[in-house]
Amino acid sequence: MRFHGEILTQSVGTALCMYNDYKTFFNKKEKIEESLRTTYRKKIWRNFIKAIKDFDLIKDGDKIAVGVSGGKDSLLLCKLFQELKKDRSKNFEVKFISMNPGFEAIDVYKFKENLIEMGIDCELFDANVWQIAFEESPENPCFLCAKMRRGVLYKKVEELGFNKLALGHHFDDIVETTMINMFFAGTVKTMLPKVPSTSGKMDIIRPLAYVREKDIINFMKHNEIQAMSCGCPIEAGKVDSKRKEIKILLQELETKNPNIKQSIFNAMKNINLDYVLGYTNGNKSKE
Numbered sequence: 001m002r003f004h005g006e007i008l009t010q011s012v013g014t015a016l017c018m019y020n021d022y023k024t025f026f027n028k029k030e031k032i033e034e035s036l037r038t039t040y041r042k043k044i045w046r047n048f049i050k051a052i053k054d055f056d057l058i059k060d061g062d063k064i065a066v067g068v069s070g071g072k073d074s075l076l077l078c079k080l081f082q083e084l085k086k087d088r089s090k091n092f093e094v095k096f097i098s099m100n101p102g103f104e105a106i107d108v109y110k111f112k113e114n115l116i117e118m119g120i121d122c123e124l125f126d127a128n129v130w131q132i133a134f135e136e137s138p139e140n141p142c143f144l145c146a147k148m149r150r151g152v153l154y155k156k157v158e159e160l161g162f163n164k165l166a167l168g169h170h171f172d173d174i175v176e177t178t179m180i181n182m183f184f185a186g187t188v189k190t191m192l193p194k195v196p197s198t199s200g201k202m203d204i205i206r207p208l209a210y211v212r213e214k215d216i217i218n219f220m221k222h223n224e225i226q227a228m229s230c231g232c233p234i235e236a237g238k239v240d241s242k243r244k245e246i247k248i249l250l251q252e253l254e255t256k257n258p259n260i261k262q263s264i265f266n267a268m269k270n271i272n273l274d275y276v277l278g279y280t281n282g283n284k285s286k287e
Contacts, residue, residue, distance in 0.1 A: 028117050028118070028223070028224075029117065029118060029119040031223060032079060032118055032223045032225070033079065033082075033083065033119075035219065035222055035223055036079060036080070036083055036219075037083070039222065040215065040218075040219050040222075043211075043212070043215040044076070044080070044211055044215055044216070044219060045080070045083070047171075047208075047210035047211045048080045048084075048207055048208065048210070048211060049084075050210055051193060051206075051207050051208070051209040051210045051211075052084075052207055054193075054210075055193040055194050055205075055209065056194070057164075057166075057193065057194055057205040057206075057207055058084075058090050058092055058164075058205075058207075059090075059092075060090060060091040060092065061091065061092065062090075062092040062093070062163060062164055063092070063093045063095075063161060063162040063163050063164070064081070064092055064093065064094045064095070064162060064163075064164045064165075064166055064205075065094075065095050065096075065097050065157040065160065065162040065164070065165050065166070066078055066081055066094060066095070066096045066097065066165075066166045067097065067098070067099075067153055067157075067165055067166065067167050067168070068096050068097065068098040068120070068122050069098065069168070070098065070103075070107070070110075070111040070114070070227065070228040071168070071227050071228065071229070072216050072217065072220045072225070072227040073168030073169070073170055073208060073213075073216060074167075074168035075114060075118060075120070075220075075225065075227055076168070076208070076211075076216055076219060076220075077166060077167075077168045077207065077208060078096050078118070078120045078122070079118060079120070080207070080208075081094050081096075081166070082119075082120075095123065095160070095162065096120055096121060096122040096123065097122065097123045097124075097125070097153075097156065097157065097160075098111075098122050098123070098124045098125075099124075099125060099126075099127050099129075099149065099152060099153050099156070100124055100125065100126045100127065101127055101128070101129035101145070101149055102128055102129060102131055103228075107228050107229075108124075110226070110228050111124075111228050112124075114225060114226075114227065114228070117225075118225070125156065127148075127149075127152045129145055129148045129149050129152060132148065133145035133148060153165070154197055154198075154199065154202075157202065158197075158199065158201050158202060162202060163201075163202050163203065164202055164203045164204075164205050165197070165202055165203075165204050165205070166205050166206070166207055167204060167205070167206055168206075168208055169191055169206045169208060169209070170206075170208040170209070170211045170212065170213055170216060171208070171209060171210055171211055171212050171213070171261070171265065172212060172213040172261065173191060173213075174190055174191045174193075174206075174209060174265060174268075175250070175261045175264050175265055176243055176246045176247060176250070177190055177191040178190040178191075178264055178265075178267075178268055179246045179249070179250070179264065180242050180243065180246055183242075183246070184242055188268075188271070188276075190268045191206065192206075193205065193206045193207075193209040194206070
């Protein structure tokens with residue numbers, strides 16, 4: 001009898017632990033969703049909706065795949081799409097999909113834990129991109145890695161029959177990309193909120209185009225979400241990068257002009273071709 005009693009005690013204890021875990025996850029999910037409707041309605045939700053309207057990102061009948069890296073931006077994007085589905089202002093299909101390029105087991109565990117806590121049903125598929133990139137280009141694997149990651153993800157989304165892929169690039173990404181192209185590539189171009197994929201079979205959309213990175217960071221802190229880093233062994237060891245240089249420069253410029261980022265963003269919508277030395281249209285140069 002004592003043996004059976006011990007088993008019963010253990011079973012009840014296990015059940016209580018599972019119930020408490022479920023309750024914790026459910027409460028956290030509710031808190032996150034409530035914060036989007038209240039605390040971050042103005043700075044995140046409204047800017048998300050504004051970008052969708054301004055750039056015509058979503059139409060009725062769209063089949064949208066959301067690329068989930070496990071970082072703060074893509075996790076937020078998932079929650080925003082879930083809220084948009086509840087809103088029912090648009091009739092569309094959405095699926096959350098993530099590619100594992102070779103994450104460490106501990107990173108995968110943390111990623112899955114966040115997905116459960118946030119109530120995100122995400123399909124995770126493996127693609128040994130990092131290993132291949134390191135083997136093929138050991139001296140400079142980053143370029144090949146980025147190209148392969150895009151290619152594998154785009155192909156997967158197209159195979160699943162989706163006509164749009166939503167990515168988590170935000171306002172600051174767009175501004176920084178503009179500056180990187182000007183300073184290091186000698187071109188005036190940016191990261192567009194909506195652009196056809198190279199195959200032409202789907203559109204890449206960026207609904208966070210108006211959302212500031214600082215607001216995403218504050219949202220994550222407010223909801224006690226610890227998003228995983230990119231997990232890349234090369235990126236983790238970098239002391240410096242072009243994007244980091246631009247971030248530091250923009251921070252310095254903001255001390256004198258707090259609206260500098262908005263001015264750069266606006267400039268990319270107000271280019272006057274009568275006052276440029278030359279420009280390209282596709283692959284054709286014009287002067």
